[in-house]
Amino acid sequence: MTWDELLAHPRSRDADGVLTVLEEIDDDTGSAVYRRGGESHTVRRIGQELDVHVLHGEVVDEAAAKIKVPGTFRLAAAGVAAAGLAWLATRRRA
Amino acid sequence: MKPAPFEYVAVDSWEAAVAALTDDAQVLAGGQSLVPLLNRRLLRPTRLVDINGIPGLIRRTDGVLRIGATVRQAALERSVVAEHWPLLRQALRHVGHPATRSRGTVGGSVAHADPRAELVCALTALDARYETTERVVEGPPVLAPRELLVRIELPPLPPGAHTAFVEHARTRGDFADAAAAVVLAPHHAAIAIFAAGRAARRAPAAERALRDGATVAEAAALAAELVDGDHPRALVAEVTRRALVQAGHA
Numbered sequence: 001m002t003w004d005e006l007l008a009h010p011r012s013r014d015a016d017g018v019l020t021v022l023e024e025i026d027d028d029t030g031s032a033v034y035r036r037g038g039e040s041h042t043v044r045r046i047g048q049e050l051d052v053h054v055l056h057g058e059v060v061d062e063a064a065a066k067i068k069v070p071g072t073f074r075l076a077a078a079g080v081a082a083a084g085l086a087w088l089a090t091r092r093r094a
Numbered sequence: 095m096k097p098a099p100f101e102y103v104a105v106d107s108w109e110a111a112v113a114a115l116t117d118d119a120q121v122l123a124g125g126q127s128l129v130p131l132l133n134r135r136l137l138r139p140t141r142l143v144d145i146n147g148i149p150g151l152i153r154r155t156d157g158v159l160r161i162g163a164t165v166r167q168a169a170l171e172r173s174v175v176a177e178h179w180p181l182l183r184q185a186l187r188h189v190g191h192p193a194t195r196s197r198g199t200v201g202g203s204v205a206h207a208d209p210r211a212e213l214v215c216a217l218t219a220l221d222a223r224y225e226t227t228e229r230v231v232e233g234p235p236v237l238a239p240r241e242l243l244v245r246i247e248l249p250p251l252p253p254g255a256h257t258a259f260v261e262h263a264r265t266r267g268d269f270a271d272a273a274a275a276v277v278l279a280p281h282h283a284a285i286a287i288f289a290a291g292r293a294a295r296r297a298p299a300a301e302r303a304l305r306d307g308a309t310v311a312e313a314a315a316l317a318a319e320l321v322d323g324d325h326p327r328a329l330v331a332e333v334t335r336r337a338l339v340q341a342g343h344a
Contacts, residue, residue, distance in 0.1 A: 010149040023165075026175045027155040033174055040172065 003045050006032065014091050097132035100139050106147035108244055112227055114143045115240045121145055123164060124198035126190065127206045145242070150199065152176060157250035163201025163243045167213070168192065170200055179248055181257035181275060185216035188259065191267045201243045204234055207293070210269040215294035216259055219275035219286035223247040234293070252279035258340035260333045272329035274317065276337040281305065287317050287334060290326035300334070310338045 010022040023040070024033040030045035105111045111121070120139035122128055123146065131137045150164030154175045161170060170176055171186040189195055189203070189212050203213045204224065214234050224235045227242045237243065251257075261273035272289035283304035288294040300308075300316035308316075318331035 010151060022149070022151065023169050024152040024173055024175045025154075027153065028157065031174075035169070040174075042174070 003032075003043075006034075006043065014087075016090070095133050095135060097129075098135055098138045100132075101141040102144065103141060104144040104147055108145075108148060108227055108242060111143055111145050111148065111242055112240055114141070115242075116141050117239065119143055121205070121242065123202040123205075124166065124194075126194045126198040127202065127208070150201075154178070159248040159250075161200050161246045161248070163199065163205075163245055165200045167195040167198045167200060167203070171195060179220060179251060179257075181216045181220060181259060181277060182213075184257060184259040185212045185275060188212045188261050188263070188267075188270065188273075200246065204246065205237055205243050207234065207236070208269065209288060209291055209293040210271075210273075211294070212259070212261060212270065212273055215273050215286050215288050216275045217246060217248070218294045218296060219257075219277050219284045220248050220251075221284070251277065252282045255279035255282065256341040258337040260337040260340065262329050262333055272321075272326060272333050274330065274334040274337040276334070276341045278304070278338070278341040278343055283313075285313070285317055285334060285337075287320060287330050289321045289330045290323055292321065295320065297334075304338075304343070310335050310343050313338060313343075 006022065007025065012020050014020065018037055020034055020036045022032060022034045026032070032043045032045075033040050034043065035041075103114045105114055115121070118139055119141040120128060120137060120143070122142050122144045128137070132139075145164060148164050150162030150166070150169075151160075152162070152165055152170060152173050152175050153160045159176060159179060161176075167186055167189055171183055176182050186195065190198060200213065203211050204217070218233070224231050224233075224246055225244045226235055226237065227244055228238070229235075235243065255277055256279070257275070257277050259273065259275045261270035263270040273287065275286045275294075277284040283301045285297040285300050285304075286294050287297055297317040297320055299319070300313040303316055304313045314331045314335040317334040318327045321327050321330050
């Protein structure tokens with residue numbers, strides 16, 4: 001899902017019928033907040049390409065992966081990305 | 095009691111909502127005010143237009159906050175973006191209860207036009223502009239038939255602003271007898287009050303006095319002059335005094 005798609009579909013349901021509702025957009029900081037399963041999640045836009053891989057947490061895009069970061073952060077980012085891919089997989093089954 | 099029979103129409107756009115409105119239709123948003131009136135049969139619309147399918151968004155662009163009319167009060171209360179306007183959360187804490195705020199909408203509070211609405215008082219102090227399906231107005235709009243409130247727009251707060259909202263209600267969560275919303279910043283003062291069944295309004299004399307260096311007591315007394323009756327006047331003076339103190343006025 002891209003940033004634009006996220007904004008274009010403020011309400012959607014996944015395969016399990018869980019409702020995702022976009023609640024806030026902050027154009028000044030490039031972030032958005034959506035509500036899913038009774039919890040709020042923040043999505044941040046990174047760079048010009050707004051490729052959103054992960055909705056449950058901070059957005060990680062390909063451009064950001066090329067940036068040299070400490071190993072701990074890479075490990076954390078990989079974990080978050082895996083969770084996001086799993087979530088996307090459930091959406092594609094819909 | 096249960097409502098009298100009505101036709102139910104659900105829409106997902108403002109254009110469809112306007113098209114669905116008839117002369118004796120009512121608009122259903124959060125339903126926290128409308129449904130009790132329907133159940134008691136104080137209102138008997140022939141058609142109910144449900145606008146819950148219209149997405150409501152809180153959005154900040156170039157420092158200006160835009161709040162969709164269908165945004166839930168609870169969503170605005172927990173909003174990260176709206177933290178830059180703390181008066182909203184300070185006022186929303188007094189609006190009903192968490193259960194009603196989870197369904198009640200921001201636009202519903204404005205459109206229902208109850209003179210004791212805390213949120214409208216806060217919006218008045220924040221210089222809110224209101225966009226309807228037909229126009230843009232500076233103060234809370236009196237909606238014409240087949241006119242709907244679409245969004246509310248708030249300018250950025252002045253640098254260094256402090257805000258406070260104080261009300262007096264006989265029961266927590268009930269409508270207040272009097273309330274004051276205050277925004278204080280260097281060279282800026284905004285006070286909005288309501289009491290005695292009269293809708294929220296600004297207190298320009300008190301605001302001017304504050305900018306000229308008036309004390310809390312002097313400004314509160316000027317704000318209280320806007321209402322009639324000894325008791326409402328005393329209430330307004332006290333809630334205004336407390337709000338000014340909470341906002342950091344010496």
